[in-house]
Amino acid sequence: MKTLFRTLTALFIPLLLLVACNRDVAVTGISLSQASIELTQNQTFQLIATVQPSDATNREVSWQSSNTTVATVSDDGLVEAHSVGQATIIAITRDGDKTATCAVIVRPAGVTGVVLSQRTAQLGGNETLALTATVIPENATNQNVTWRSTSPSVATVNNNGLVTTTMAGGEVMIIVTTEDGQVSDTCRITVTIAVEGVVLNYNEANVGLNDDLVLRAEVLPATAANRNVTWQSSNPAVATVNSDGVVRGLTLGTTTITVTTVDGGKTDRSTVTVVVPVANCNNNTPGWGANGLGTVSFISSNTWEFAGLRWSDDVVASNCEKTTININQNSNFAADCRSNPEGGTFFSWCAIARFQDEICPEGWRVPTSAEFLALDLEIGEVGALKLNRYVNDWGARLSGWVRFNGDLMNVGTMAYYWSQTPSGNNNAFALSLTAPGTVNAQFSLIRNAAGSLRCVQDL
Numbered sequence: 001m002k003t004l005f006r007t008l009t010a011l012f013i014p015l016l017l018l019v020a021c022n023r024d025v026a027v028t029g030i031s032l033s034q035a036s037i038e039l040t041q042n043q044t045f046q047l048i049a050t051v052q053p054s055d056a057t058n059r060e061v062s063w064q065s066s067n068t069t070v071a072t073v074s075d076d077g078l079v080e081a082h083s084v085g086q087a088t089i090i091a092i093t094r095d096g097d098k099t100a101t102c103a104v105i106v107r108p109a110g111v112t113g114v115v116l117s118q119r120t121a122q123l124g125g126n127e128t129l130a131l132t133a134t135v136i137p138e139n140a141t142n143q144n145v146t147w148r149s150t151s152p153s154v155a156t157v158n159n160n161g162l163v164t165t166t167m168a169g170g171e172v173m174i175i176v177t178t179e180d181g182q183v184s185d186t187c188r189i190t191v192t193i194a195v196e197g198v199v200l201n202y203n204e205a206n207v208g209l210n211d212d213l214v215l216r217a218e219v220l221p222a223t224a225a226n227r228n229v230t231w232q233s234s235n236p237a238v239a240t241v242n243s244d245g246v247v248r249g250l251t252l253g254t255t256t257i258t259v260t261t262v263d264g265g266k267t268d269r270s271t272v273t274v275v276v277p278v279a280n281c282n283n284n285t286p287g288w289g290a291n292g293l294g295t296v297s298f299i300s301s302n303t304w305e306f307a308g309l310r311w312s313d314d315v316v317a318s319n320c321e322k323t324t325i326n327i328n329q330n331s332n333f334a335a336d337c338r339s340n341p342e343g344g345t346f347f348s349w350c351a352i353a354r355f356q357d358e359i360c361p362e363g364w365r366v367p368t369s370a371e372f373l374a375l376d377l378e379i380g381e382v383g384a385l386k387l388n389r390y391v392n393d394w395g396a397r398l399s400g401w402v403r404f405n406g407d408l409m410n411v412g413t414m415a416y417y418w419s420q421t422p423s424g425n426n427n428a429f430a431l432s433l434t435a436p437g438t439v440n441a442q443f444s445l446i447r448n449a450a451g452s453l454r455c456v457q458d459l
Helices: 002-021 349-354 369-379 383-393
Strands: 029-032 036-040 044-046 049-052 061-065 071-073 078-081 085-093 099-107 113-116 120-123 128-130 133-136 145-149 155-157 162-165 170-178 184-191 197-200 204-208 212-214 217-220 229-233 239-241 246-249 253-261 267-275 296-298 304-306 309-317 337-339 345-348 414-423 427-434 438-446 454-458
Touching: 029 085, 029 099, 036 044, 036 078, 061 071, 071 085, 078 099, 113 170, 113 184, 120 162, 145 155, 155 170, 162 184, 197 253, 197 267, 204 212, 204 246, 229 239, 239 253, 246 267, 304 369, 309 345, 309 369, 345 349, 349 414, 349 427, 369 383, 369 414, 369 427, 369 438, 383 427, 383 438, 414 438
Parallel strands: 036 099, 120 184, 204 267
Antiparallel strands: 029 049, 044 078, 061 085, 071 078, 085 099, 113 133, 128 162, 145 170, 155 162, 170 184, 197 217, 212 246, 229 253, 239 246, 253 267, 296 309, 304 309, 309 454, 337 345, 414 427, 427 438
């Protein structure tokens, strides 16, 4: 009997143990690694679910989001934030439907910086450049930026970062600024204007033998960065030209002066003829032709006595109905005078030099610069008081003056009265009157201007 019992015991105990091992362990609960989290848009977070007990037979878990617009969750618990708001992430066990939750708050992603596609640029005039701005971090909620140019006269920028340069040239900073956080980045742009052409002040000109003619080169546009030019004479035996455009007449004849821009090699030319100088002016053809001045007279019979002299009113020449006065630096005239709307006549100084014996009526002559100095000393006063004495006591007319191209300038505020005294190769002394109170009795005026004239008699 004992033997039989032992045998049955040996058979049933393992069977009981086998049955016990094959019995399922039920899930009693579940927990999450975080009860709440805060994320920014497009940020992710891995939740970890722990099923209890640790030896539970079925440990499978499913995931849900209470608001998938705000945040979603993957099958393995990866939470991804989408928009600002709140959501609850729920983990559910397959065995027993046990649950655990995590509260998710999604906040806006703040801006920490902004970077431009380039920080420097070299552009020409009327060119464009598209700049792009990258807001940092990439998931920042507010991606809005504003654009600004520090010098719109040099370059402008639109709301999309498109830069457009002008023909002004220079440097400009393009600044982009984020709406969120007000952080900025800049691009320094240098606008270099290329030379488009060059123009000389004279196409044709005369220069006196052993005298100088100044040619001036206007580089176009005026804002061109490199305005350097070189000069060349086609016949240096007739006339030379230096690096400043000063032509020196050496022998009678004709040469072509060429100016060339360093930037772009643009050129212009002037035909220069070396002539024998006449009456201190390098031109042998009077502007009036055979009829000369015509009849010269005074605008009125009024006279003024100062500094031992009788001074006339302004001179009028009857053969001076020109509306323009085209006088170059060395008097290559198309006309030597222009009618004055205020009643007198504007003369070039070379006309005065050429017709000195007949430009004043008989018994009168052109004053010298020394006689203007003596007049000014007797006028006395300073500033506006001096100018008022010239106007009231000497009868000065502020009728303006004429530029070489015929433009009438400063009517009512200024006047030049020529003397017969030259001042250097290209100037002559004149009395200068400028409102409200500037007087210069020995002003060195360029000969290609046209001013007024008064004559004198000795008392």
